[in-house]
Amino acid sequence: MSTTTQTAPGTAAPSYYDLDEHEHPPGASTMLGFWLYLMSDCLIFAMLFAAYGVYGGSYAGGPGPKELFELPLVAVNTTALLLSSITYGFAMINADEQNKAATLRWLAITGVFGAAFLSIELYEFGNLIHEGAGPWRSAFLSSFFTLVGTHGLHVTFGIIWLVTLMVQVARRGLEPANLRRLQCLSLFWHFLDVIWIGVFTFVYLLGVLR
Amino acid sequence: MSADTHGHGQIHDQGHHDAHDHHGGAAHGSRREYWIGFILSVLLTAPAFGLVMTGVISDPRVTAGIVMALAMVQIVVHMIYFLHMNTKSENGWTMLALIFTAIIVLIVIAGSLWVMYHMNLNMMPGMGGEMSSGGM
Numbered sequence: 001m002s003t004t005t006q007t008a009p010g011t012a013a014p015s016y017y018d019l020d021e022h023e024h025p026p027g028a029s030t031m032l033g034f035w036l037y038l039m040s041d042c043l044i045f046a047m048l049f050a051a052y053g054v055y056g057g058s059y060a061g062g063p064g065p066k067e068l069f070e071l072p073l074v075a076v077n078t079t080a081l082l083l084s085s086i087t088y089g090f091a092m093i094n095a096d097e098q099n100k101a102a103t104l105r106w107l108a109i110t111g112v113f114g115a116a117f118l119s120i121e122l123y124e125f126g127n128l129i130h131e132g133a134g135p136w137r138s139a140f141l142s143s144f145f146t147l148v149g150t151h152g153l154h155v156t157f158g159i160i161w162l163v164t165l166m167v168q169v170a171r172r173g174l175e176p177a178n179l180r181r182l183q184c185l186s187l188f189w190h191f192l193d194v195i196w197i198g199v200f201t202f203v204y205l206l207g208v209l210r
Numbered sequence: 211m212s213a214d215t216h217g218h219g220q221i222h223d224q225g226h227h228d229a230h231d232h233h234g235g236a237a238h239g240s241r242r243e244y245w246i247g248f249i250l251s252v253l254l255t256a257p258a259f260g261l262v263m264t265g266v267i268s269d270p271r272v273t274a275g276i277v278m279a280l281a282m283v284q285i286v287v288h289m290i291y292f293l294h295m296n297t298k299s300e301n302g303w304t305m306l307a308l309i310f311t312a313i314i315v316l317i318v319i320a321g322s323l324w325v326m327y328h329m330n331l332n333m334m335p336g337m338g339g340e341m342s343s344g345g346m
Contacts, residue, residue, distance in 0.1 A: 032300045039311040046315040050322035075259050082251055085292055089244035190292040194285055200255075201281035205262045209270045209277070 027180045034184045038191050041154075045195050048150055049202060052143040056207065060138035065207030068133055070124070074204045077120045078196065084113035085193045092186050098174050103182075107166050110189070114159045121152050144203065151199055154192050161185055239294055247291025254284040 056065075091106035125145070128134065135145035165185060169178050239247075258280045260266075267273045289295045289308075297305050 032303055035300070035304045036307055039307050042311050043314060043318070046318045050319045053319060053323045054326040071259060071263050075263075078255055078259075082248065082255065085251075085288075086244050086248040089239070089247075089292065090241070093241055093244070187293060190288060193292065194288045197255075197281050197284050197288065201258065201277055205258060205277050206274055208262055209274050 027177070030180055031183060031187075034187060038187060041191070042195075045147075045150070045198070048143070048147040049198060052147045052203060055139035055143040056203075057210070058139035060140075062138040062141070063131070063133050064140070065204070065210060068128060068131075069204050069208055071204065071208060073120060073124060074200055077117055078200050080113045080117040080120070081193055081196050084110045084117065085190055087113060088186060088189050092182060095169075095174050095179055095182050100169065100174055103174065104166055104169060107162060107169075111159055111162050111166075114155055114162070118152060118155055118159070121148070121155075125149075147203065148199060151192065151195055154188075154195075158185070158189055158192060161188070239291065243291050243294075247287060250287045250291070251284055254280050254287065 087106050087110045091103050091110060094102035094106060128141075133141055135142045162185060165178070165181055168181065172178060258277045261273050261276060265273075267276075295305065295308065299305070
C-alpha cells in the first residue's frame, strides 16, 4: 500500500488519493478480455497458416491439392458456416429483445449448421485418410490436417459451448450474466468464420490453383 | 460511447457507462446490419469459388490475385458487420489490440514465407530444382 497522505502524520487536513479499486459491475471488462483472448487465438492460427504456407508445396511424391480437394464440398461447408453466422446474429438480436423462445430456436439452428459443417469436414478427412492421404503422408498433408483440424476443433468446442448456453438460457432465462456469455460466444463464432475465410481461400482455392 | 464526453474529473463514471453499454447491447448490431453483412459475404464468396471452379481466367496468377483480394475484403466485412468492430468500443482498446495482432500476423506469415522461400532457393546447388516446389 503506498502513501495516501501528502502531509506528515499529525498535521491537519491530510489530502487523500483514492487508491482503492472502485466497485465495478460484474463483467464490465469481460468483453475486452475475451477479445484479447481471440486475438491470441488469431496468433495461433497465424502460425498454422505460416506453416501451411511453407510446407504446402512439399508433397513428398504424394498427391497434391488438385487431386485431393473437392471444391463443391468446400463450397457447401462454407455456406453452412456463413448461414450459421447470420443465424447466431438473429439469436443475439432476440436475446437483446428478451425473447427467450426465439433465442433458443435460433441457437439451435446455429448449432445444426455448425454440426453440418463438422460432419462434412469429418467426411472429407475420412475420405482423405481412406485414400492414403492422411497427415503422415507428406509435409503438405501434415500442415493441412493441423490447420483445418484446429479450426474444426474450435467449431467443436463452439458447439459444446452453444449447447451449454442453451441449457443455461432455458433454465435461468436471459439474465445479464447469460447475455454476456452469449456475447462472448457470438464473438467466438463470428471469429471462426473469419478464420474460415482464410482457410478456404489460402488452403483450398489457392491450393487448387497452384 | 458516452464516456467520451466526460472530463478527467469524472473518470470513474466511465466504467459504469461502459458497463451499461454492454448490458444495453450497444456493442451489437441490428437485423439490417446482419443482413448486409451476410449478403456482402455471399457476394464475395461465390465469385471466388466460381472463378476457381470454372477457371474462366486462363492465368491462374490473376485468379489467385482476385481470390485473395476478395478474401481480404470479406474479412473486413465480417469484422464490421458481424464482430461489430469500431474505433469506439471499449474506448478503442479492441481496435488497438486488433491492429497490433494484424501487424504480428502479417510479420509471421509474410516473414515465414519470404524467409523459407529464399532459404529453399539458396540451398546447396543441385537441390534447387528439387526443393523449389516446396517453397511456395
